Amino acid sequence: MAKRKQQRDAAADPYREREQSKYDNPVPSREFLMEVIADQARPLTRDQLARTLELEDPDALEGLRRRLIAMERDGQVIRNRRGGYVLVDNEELLRGRVVGHQDGYGQLAPDVGGQRIYISPRDMRMVLHGDRAVVRVTGVNHEGEPAGLLVEVIERANKTVVGRYFEESGIGFVVPSNRRIHQDVIVPAGEQHNASNGELVVAQINQQPTMRRQPIGEVIQVLGEHIQPGTEIETAQLIYGIPVEWPDAVMKELERIPDQVPEADKQGRKDLRKMPLVTIDGADARDFDDAVYAEPKPSGWRLVVAIADVSHYVRPGTALDREARRRGNSVYFPRNVVPMLPEKLSNGLCSLNPEVDRLCMVCDMLVTGGGEIRRSSFYRAVMRSHARMLYDEVAGILVDGDRDLRARYETLVPQLENLHGVYQSLRKARNRRGAIDFETTETQILFDDDGLIRSIEPVERNDAHRLIEECMLAANQATARYLQKQKLPALFRNHEGPDEDRLDNLNRFLAETGLRLGGGDDPQPGDFAKLLRSVQNRPDRHLIQTVMLRSLKQAVYHPVNSGHFGLAMNEYAHFTSPIRRYPDLLVHRGIGHVLDGGKGSNFPIGQDELLSLGEHFSMTERRADEATRDAEAILKCQYIRDKVGEEYNGTVTGVTGFGLFVELDDLYVDGLVHVTQLENDFFRFDPIGHHLTGERTGKVYRLTDRVRVRIARVDPDERKVDLAMLGSLDANGELEAPLDGDAGKQGKGGRKRPGKGGADKQRKGRRSRKEKA
Structure with a gap:
């Protein structure tokens, strides 16, 4: 075997051009230093690294020292007892974020893909949920999961x-x-x-x-x-550490930003002000990221998706940028929003409000009649939205043929019909790809003047919702292709299919129902879609859909594209919401870098920094979901605490070893039927079949079963709704034989109410699906 080369010329650094553009006295990039350590296949001290790279200048040596300290701080390398630097994210050492569990143990969610690593309760004594740490993989635990020892804590998450x-x-x-x-x-x-x-x-x-x-x-x-009504959102913000206050430095920078778009900023941009671009959103939307336009072409359609040019106002290195990066995304609570950007930008200068000039970044696509994106281009433009339209209005025009609406928007009706044509073409391609469509019902919470819940209503999705969704998905796919073509370091929106364990559990469940998922050991999205179509007429279709949905992983941000399984796309990135998502802002900066003549090799953000950022933004997204769920849970408990003793029909939405979670009809509130509230029997939990089975009675409770329950106790502080089981409902919605004992009796102060909704209703509150993926 040839002897490994010991010296590496620092000039060979592939990111040298990027470093030179950032620093007067550039030092080897982080990526190159890690490559050198890996190439040597042994720990290297700072002096050994300097000799290997032939660095002798005092400024270069000082720069190397500072860079290694920063890399150690960020968990890219650690030092052993002899002062040698060892790479993290190799086969043994992994960095990531700690996920705590209330039973005392934890897991490390690695920055670089892979399965989570079990952390023992003993090691969890040194960290808290959300901390970033380095773990050494040591083997497997008693359940066969990868296990590790805590090596170093690199960032504390809880102040x-x-x-x-x-x-x-x-x-x-x-x-x-x-x-x-x-x-x-x-x-x-x-x-x-x-x-x-x-x-x-x-x-x-x-x-x-x-x-x-x-x-x-x-x-x-x-x-x-107690958590007082009106303070539930503040409480959720505090519990999950969501930044609310704007630093003084941000407010000072805002003072220098004008209220209107200066004429000088419009120069050098394509003028789209006469193009009848429109925004289509919900009635409660306040910030408008996107506007759309379509026109017919001989080979299909021209689709223009114009997105607010946030990158023009939020520049790297500013206090505004640092705060937006820290927040990661806007957080949409039931009654208000914690924005990623101050309102002067999010609802003002960046928002594509009607009849005012706005700067935008445009994705201009040619879509074939079959829904394929034949070609696309990106450019900066100045636009003027011709209307702020609502989903229901657009659906009324396109689907219902509402004469009054068509008359009101007479000049825009042809453009809306073109958009509908594009949507139908894109929908064909979606079906042909085999994208997975799960049926869910979203809800919205309506409040009274005192800030309390008046009602919780289902949101009906119509063709206008789907039209905008497909336009945004097309722009995001075109963006991902552009990033890859230009070899730009960027964050992709990856969604992986089920891993081996999840797939095995899914197949075992399906076998119990007499079904089989195609694709063998490597099923594709089309196999999921085909199975979903095949069960549409089965009474247990919602059970099958729910289990299939839970077999899939959560989408994440990552600098290496691995495609989007649920959408059946080989490449996908977020481009269309830079007002409320920082990853989109990063993508805009990458596109602007190329438009200004730059190359991927000199883009100022490297792969490893993007890796950390991707993990951070995936975390802030999960944090937002947890905080909003928490706030909703408190609100819903306050909403039904005067309904203790009342009876409702509901749907089993979760099955665990300790009981059943049931969503109550009409209220859209989940409660727990503890296993002790079931029949006088011992129930065994089957995690594969998602059911509880009584040993004596043989009674089975499954996911999506229809049941009748009584609200027994409500505790807003603990976010708990305790339910008592009255019995199962038959196919006609009638109560089967009541449980032993006092089942079916009316609780004190309560009244019986006929539950609404048949076995085919499955309701889940979710955020808007405009860009759910």
């Missing part, structure tokens, strides 16, 4: 926690409301600051946990004994 303050034997502590944080925060004497026993408080963590002690902190805010 404050929300929980209840208690005192026992003279010792104060806060029990976190976030169940994933399983360690109590010790509060030394005198640091409780007027908090009383049992009150909800905000605690600041002054000392993070170690192997020998729990986190130590102080109470900085007392929230009271």
